[in-house]
Amino acid sequence: AQKITQTQPGMFVQEKEAVTLDCTYDTSDQSYGLFWYKQPSSGEMIFLIYQGSYDEQNATEGRYSLNFQKARKSANLVISASQLGDSAMYFCAMRPPGDNFNKFYFGSGTKLNVKP
Amino acid sequence: NAGVTQTPKFQVLKTGQSMTLQCAQDMNHNSMYWYRQDPGMGLRLIYYSASEGTTDKGEVPNGYNVSRLNKREFSLRLESAAPSQTSVYFCASNPGGRAFLTETQYFGPGTRLLVL
Numbered sequence: 362a363q364k365i366t367q368t369q370p371g372m373f374v375q376e377k378e379a380v381t382l383d384c385t386y387d388t389s390d391q392s393y394g395l396f397w398y399k400q401p402s403s404g405e406m407i408f409l410i411y412q413g414s415y416d417e418q419n420a421t422e423g424r425y426s427l428n429f430q431k432a433r434k435s436a437n438l439v440i441s442a443s444q445l446g447d448s449a450m451y452f453c454a455m456r457p458p459g460d461n462f463n464k465f466y467f468g469s470g471t472k473l474n475v476k477p
Numbered sequence: 478n479a480g481v482t483q484t485p486k487f488q489v490l491k492t493g494q495s496m497t498l499q500c501a502q503d504m505n506h507n508s509m510y511w512y513r514q515d516p517g518m519g520l521r522l523i524y525y526s527a528s529e530g531t532t533d534k535g536e537v538p539n540g541y542n543v544s545r546l547n548k549r550e551f552s553l554r555l556e557s558a559a560p561s562q563t564s565v566y567f568c569a570s571n572p573g574g575r576a577f578l579t580e581t582q583y584f585g586p587g588t589r590l591l592v593l
Binding site: 365367370394396404405406408411413452454456462463464465466467468469470 | 508510512517518519520521522525527533535565567569571573578579581582583584586587
């Protein structure tokens, strides 16, 4: 199975500051997709951003951007100008290529707390 | 558009009891998934169905069975519940197929299961 590692179980950030959530992955494949999800305390899973392994530019969606370093096998999520509503669990996930492309593998998550 | 719906929202079982978790999607998606979420472990894939009529094991299939009843519905059955199956269960769907590799999964609201 592919391995996704999120090394920060919990993080704090001051409101209006930027924060980076780490995600590394282990795969020998060259073609894959990386996703980030947000899970607020209410429990639903919210899709944030996608990065394809062959995308030349880092993905951005509003205040979310992905710092993708393929050689280092990392896909860190950057949240700019943090807001109180950003307090949540954040999950990194990978969709592998080949015959396993229907599977998604998730990291263990990072709990982000935004302080006022 | 309801998206992905799950029933029940919450269930308490005694060890050895059986139950079926129901999931339905109205997005005409081909692929459907069952995950369990445990503290500190992220989401782990139990079973998935790449298309109507097919099912495959994920990372943690032991103790579970699934049925892809039709294109809309994908149920998860616990034949003899154990305390280790206490978890939050998420159903998800995705268009499926190689033409939709960049497409995210869409999640249901989750089912909280407590096995005593």
